[in-house]
Amino acid sequence: ELKVEQNPLFLSMQEGKNYTIYCNYSTTSDRLYWYRQDPGKSLESLFVLLSNGAVKQEGRLMASLDTKARLSTLHITAAVHDLSATYFCAVDPYGSSNTGKLIFGQGTTLQVKP
């Protein structure tokens, strides 16, 4: 059974600092997704990582995927308050087989303080 674990689960950081959220998963997969959820809101898609070594960047967020290590990272550069949200990673346990299944991590709640 695939397990997806994020750490940390809660992160409080100062504006302007850098930090990384980790997403580990327990089976081979080359499909990993990052989502953002603002408090009381729905989820929005941030990144789709579809191969080993994939790197995507949007503003102050950069996501990468290492399928051999079964690890994805979401790196935050020079955090600003607007990035305060809960971030989820999700893994397709069957990779490129496109079965439609998706397993989510527990989420990392990021709080950026002025």
Added chain:
Amino acid sequence: EAQVTQNPRYLITVTGKKLTVTCSQNMNHEYMSWYRQDPGLGLRQIYYSMNVEVTDKGDVPEGYKVSRKEKRNFPLILESPSPNQTSLYFCASSSSANFGETQYFGPGTRLLVL
């Protein structure tokens, strides 16, 4: 406007009283999925559908039913709700199970079963 809609947004019901949560998308997406979100557990997939008349179980299908008679609609049915189904439910869709594009989430339905 491209969107996924869910109804109702909030529902309080009693144990054993059948209910249906509707989900509709206007993007002609093939893939649709239902998730439940509980504190500390992230999102867990309940059922998903690769296309009309094609549905399959996710991680936590017990106590739920779905149907996909039309491409745009994917209702979630609780035949006999129990208190452990109290949760926040999200419907999502994407153009295909190959999420190379993105997955769009509905606004969520908050359900309380007494």
